[in-house]
Amino acid sequence: MTKKPGKTARWRAVWQLIKPYWRSEEKWKAWSMLAAIIILSLGSVYLSVQFNEWNRVFYDALQNKNFPVFKQQLFKFTWLALIFIVVSIYKVYLTQGLQMNWRRWMTNEYMDKWLTNHAYYYTEHQHQVDNPDQRIASDLSALTSGTLSLSLGLLSSLVTLFSFVTILWSVSGPISFMLGSHAITIPGYMLWFALLYALVGSVIIGFIGRPLVKLSFNQEWFEANFRFGLIRIRENSDAIALYHGEKSEKKQLADNFEAIRSNWWSSMRTTRRLNFASSFYGQFAIIFPILVAAPRYFSGAIQMGLLMQISSAFGQVQDSLSWFINAFNDLASWKACVNRLAGFNAAIDQVNTQPRNILLGDAKDDDLQLNNLTVTLPNGNPLFSSVSASLATGARVLVAGPSGCGKSTLLRAIAGVWPYGTGEINTAANKKQLFLPQRSYIPIGSLREALTYPEESSLEYTDERLCEVLEWCNLSYLQPVLDHYSNWSQRLSPGEQQRLAFARAMLIKPEILYLDEATSALDDETEQRMYSLLLEKLPQTTVLSVAHRNSVAKYHEQCWRFQLQDDGQCSLMRSRLHEDTLPA
Structure with a gap:
């Protein structure tokens, strides 16, 4: 406490x-x-x-x-x-x-x-x-x-x-x-x-x-x-x-x-x-x-x-x-x-x-621009420093690196909820964005409301559309309970919760999608299916995903890899994935 x-x-x-x-x-x-x-x-x-x-x-x-x-x-x-x-x-x-x-x-x-x-x-x-x-x-x-x-x-x-x-x-x-x-x-x-x-x-x-x-x-x-x-x-x-x-x-x-x-x-x-x-x-x-x-x-x-x-x-x-x-x-x-x-x-x-040392602004040409970004812990210790990178519209980028190097923290900074650091983050303000964290949040209520979160109204989507995305994500057995009121975070397993988060993405159709270890609770086959769905159902969506498994590399075009330096900080290396292999 x-x-x-x-x-x-x-x-x-x-x-x-x-x-x-x-x-x-x-x-x-x-x-x-x-x-x-x-x-x-x-x-x-x-x-x-x-x-x-x-x-x-x-x-x-x-x-x-x-x-x-x-x-x-x-x-x-x-x-x-x-x-x-x-x-x-x-x-x-x-x-x-x-x-x-x-x-x-x-x-x-x-x-x-x-x-x-x-x-x-x-x-x-x-x-x-x-x-x-x-x-x-x-x-x-x-x-x-x-x-x-x-x-x-x-x-x-x-x-x-x-x-x-x-x-x-x-x-x-x-x-x-x-x-x-x-x-x-x-x-x-x-x-x-x-x-x-x-x-x-x-x-x-x-x-x-x-x-x-x-x-x-x-x-x-x-x-x-x-x-x-x-x-x-x-x-x-x-x-x-x-x-x-x-x-x-x-x-x-x-x-x-x-x-x-x-x-x-x-x-x-x-x-x-x-x-x-x-x-x-x-x-x-x-x-x-x-x-x-x-x-x-x-x-x-x-x-x-x-x-x-x-x-x-x-x-x-x-x-x-x-x-x-x-x-x-x-x-x-x-x-x-x-x-x-x-x-x-x-x-x-x-x-x-309190002043925000990480400045948030609007990206002009790309969906995401990082300018001289340094991210630190609350005590001031740096995770990585002086990172500059951009995410073009429609690009699919994989963020890799050792645990504790700041991959998830980078996504929090992009979302505007991590104030510790300096630099500038510009995002496409006029585009719909969605973040899928490792531990998905499911509000208490009907399954319909849980599926359409964070949309304010679940009435915008028909039952046919909701059942369709559930079936895509191997959750068709939940179709009969769309209007059941429950604490779904207790009823669904971690894997089911992550698949439900992918169903949200299929339903909401964001123009920019951020994934933070969003398939960590899934088996290889189901993980492959979820990423295949992204390519199939959201072909125009810009994707920035954090993952550790080699198997998801083929669904991305570029890799941003954090590498640990002798001084304890991490530097960011960018490369095309056909030139790069993920660490085992």
């Missing part, structure tokens, strides 16, 4: 993640939905103020045994409750809708960034980011839901605080006591008690729960590694079974899960301390305002209705001031998610903005 990312995202990076959607082509719809949600949130606060006033009148009616007022307040409570239910339901409904719209937009943006300029390829090979699938599938959802939930919760808390501060100040009255020989009077003393209570609680909770951000970050990373190990076993089940590698795989999975378990227990211990402190804080807050206001009630200065109103207002103020405490777990998870996305975003931006 990849190395563990570490840096915490700065708040500027957080803003860079959040702001694009609110400035996008959907900004008017987004801001309209957000405005509606804010209005409903303000409505909820207004209704809470009305409930606070209702508390005073209702409990005074109970204490005074005033039955007409009691009935009137029951009716008032009924319509207040109904309005509150409607407001709460639609606030949640609109919030969920806005969350999905935001997530959909961000998912499309990040998929586009990840798949543009081969960023998915570079970040994987350069180990710049771990588990990009989790970033897009999980973390974007957590970012949108967490940002809306936390920001709207903070807004509601601030509005509630400002609404009830005045109420609490006015109804709590002053408290007087003697400090030595001095008489001290504190106006609105319940408000000061609420502020002090929330301040002390926030400091304690913040100190106890601070490690949760890192622990949440690590937990997601360890979980993703474990899932990746399980997926790897599924993808390579055949090879693992042949190696009898179950014990080794089990040990790796056990080690990965041990990291999950260890981090989980650390998180549990921190959460236990946090829950103990927050539970004590929350439970004591229920009785605390009654205890503080009780002396004025028992002295007859206030009635039960006002006592209940003070308790309710204190609870609202204290709850608003305790937003940080109540949301700490969500904040820790959200911040860990932001850190992961910020690292992912920075890695993709770095790939998309």
